[in-house]
Structures are given as structure tokens and as C-alpha cells.
Amino acid sequence: MASPETRDSHQxxxxxxxVERTAFWVLWTLNMQAATQKRQELKAxxxxxxxxxxxxxRVGESPRSxxxxxxxxxxxxxxxxxxxxxxxxxxxxEGENEDYCISNAWLTQVExxxxxxxVHKLFSLSVIYRQSFGDLLRLFGVDLTKIEDHQPLMPLPNxxxxxxxxxxxxxxVSFPVHFDLGxxxxxxxxxxxxxxxxxxxxIAVIRNLDLKHSTYGFIGFKDFMMYPFLRPGTFVQIDGRxxxxxxxxxxxxQFDRPIYFVELRDDEYACSWCELDGRELRLIPHPCSPCAxxxxxxxxxAEIVGRVTGIAMQLSSPVQAAQGHIAKCxxxx
Numbered sequence: 001m002a003s004p005e006t007r008d009s010h011q012x013x014x015x016x017x018x019v020e021r022t023a024f025w026v027l028w029t030l031n032m033q034a035a036t037q038k039r040q041e042l043k044a045x046x047x048x049x050x051x052x053x054x055x056x057x058r059v060g061e062s063p064r065s066x067x068x069x070x071x072x073x074x075x076x077x078x079x080x081x082x083x084x085x086x087x088x089x090x091x092x093x094e095g096e097n098e099d100y101c102i103s104n105a106w107l108t109q110v111e112x113x114x115x116x117x118x119v120h121k122l123f124s125l126s127v128i129y130r131q132s133f134g135d136l137l138r139l140f141g142v143d144l145t146k147i148e149d150h151q152p153l154m155p156l157p158n159x160x161x162x163x164x165x166x167x168x169x170x171x172x173v174s175f176p177v178h179f180d181l182g183x184x185x186x187x188x189x190x191x192x193x194x195x196x197x198x199x200x201x202x203i204a205v206i207r208n209l210d211l212k213h214s215t216y217g218f219i220g221f222k223d224f225m226m227y228p229f230l231r232p233g234t235f236v237q238i239d240g241r242x243x244x245x246x247x248x249x250x251x252x253x254q255f256d257r258p259i260y261f262v263e264l265r266d267d268e269y270a271c272s273w274c275e276l277d278g279r280e281l282r283l284i285p286h287p288c289s290p291c292a293x294x295x296x297x298x299x300x301x302a303e304i305v306g307r308v309t310g311i312a313m314q315l316s317s318p319v320q321a322a323q324g325h326i327a328k329c330x331x332x333x
Contacts, residue, residue: 065139066114072129073111080104087124100124116140187220188261188269190305215240215306217261217271225272226259229286230311236261236271237310245276245304254286259308265301270294271308 073083087102094100099120109115117125117140126133134144219226219234230236238261251257260274262283273284281298285291296302 064114065141066111068139069125069129069136070111072131076129078128080107083107083125083128086128087121090124090127188217188223188225188271189220190215190217190269214238214309215261217269217305219271223271224289225270225283225285225291227286227289227291229254229288230259230271231313231315234311234313236308236312238306239309240306242307242309243304245274245281248275261305261308263303263305264296269305274304 073080081104084102084104084107087100091097091100097120099118100123102121102124106121110117122136123133125131126136129136137144215238217236217238219230219232219236221232223232236259242258245260246258257273259271262270262272262274262281264270270283273286275282275284276298279298279300281296281302283294283296283302285293
């Protein structure tokens, strides 16, 4: 059994250790609390910063729209009061409809805050700024060109009348931009069978093409039937409504004589003058052509696709290799 001195000595020696441990745990607890508080503060700070960035981005889209409106106005050399005055004229022309009116203060607010205008005021801005209504809508995130993209995703149960909007010159449509450069170029063929890649081009480029009533063909590099009237490599426009071969004597010169696009057996095509004698179809070449007249049973082995109504032909090729290829093909005939 330990003596009082021993117990006292133990107590004396143990007491400092207990104090140190207590102090250690107190300090550790305080440090942990401080660290936790710092983490919470940091988390709150990051959350606030992230939220502010998100809110700036979401709100920033509208101010950018207003800034772009302002840039358009400044580029036209107009003041907000000029716009307000012009909108009054539009309002008068529209039966004194105040919805078309744009005030100086309202326009300033839209330019600074990006508020979304009503359709009537956006119409006035479209007229005054010489901008299409669709372009102004696009500034505020509405793209009218996507209407046709969304409509097929929402089929309607009842039959309805389809309407198609008038496309502007900047509206793009699908059109062939890359052709199959294989053996099909050597023979005359329909354009639809030669296309490898479709792309988009502005509709203004093909405004004069009669896509509703016409088919398009290609005169093969080895087809000299109408040479030099139609050179190999020529694109032709075909009217599928004109499939009846005209009789002799209905034209005065070879320039007035109809040229026909003819479908033969085995997916072959020909482009030439035609004469129909009973059930025999004659494919007549140009007088300067090295080709001979062809005689085909009609309509068993030949069918008139249509009459050629337009051509796109290169009179002289800058590529010497292409010229050599055409000359080589002509010698082989």
C-alpha cells in the first residue's frame, strides 16, 4: 500500500499531466471549431460567389440584347427621341394603336436592362431599325427558324392544313455540295443518283431554279451525243411534264429543236434530240458529234424523262487535266 507521501507525489506528478491533457483538448476543440467556422465561411463565400456568377450570366443575356439594340440605333445615327417620334407615325398608321408607341424612357430602359419588348414595340423597332422581325427576336433568344424543327416532335391527332412560312434570302436549304466522283461521271445520269453529300446554301442562290417542276441531270464525261452543243460535264434542267416527242417541222433551227433526257435499260441515260417512228425511238446526235444515231424499241427499252429546259455548261475548263480527259474519251469513241 502506498504511503501518503507516495500518493501525494503521484498526485503531484499526475496533476500536471491532467492539466496538460485538458488544455490540449480545449485547444484542439477550439481549433476544430475555428476550422469548422472557417470552412463554413469559405463555403458560404464560394456559394455566394458562384450564385453571383450564375445570376450575372442569366441576367447578362438580356443586357447584352439591349446593348446590341443600342449599337444598331447608334450605327443608324438615331437618338432615342428619333425612335420615339417614328414610332408615333407607326401608331398612327395602325389606327392610333398606342401599343406601337416607344417612349424615350422605355427605350433607354430596354437598352440598359435588356427588358423584353412586346410584339408591337418589337414590330416598331423592326420597321425603324430596318431589321427583320426574326433577327430582333433572335436577340432575345427566340429563333423562328426552329419552328419546323420542333413541330415534328409534337404530332397532332386530327388532320390539319399545313402552312409554310416564306423563307428569306438568308434562309438555308439543303442542296448537293459533293458528288460521287466514281465511274458514274462517265455516263449521263440523273443528278439525284450522283449526290454523295448534301449541304446548306442560302435560298437566294437557287431562287431561279424550278425545283417544283424540274429534275436535274448530268451529261457524262464520255457522252458526246450532243457535242459541242452540250459538252460533257454539263448540268441540265429537265421538265418532267414534257414527255411527248415533237414531230419534225415544228422548229426552224437546231437551237429551237427540243432536247430530251431519256432513261434506258440498266439505269443508263441519254440526252439528245429524239424522233419517234411508231414504236421506234431514234436518238439523234448533233451533226458535229462523233456518235451515231441509236434506234431503240419504245417504250420497252427507252422512256422519256422530260425535255431539257436549261443548262449549266462550262465553255472552257481551266483545268488542263479535265480537257485532256475529255479529248481522250472522244478519241476512244
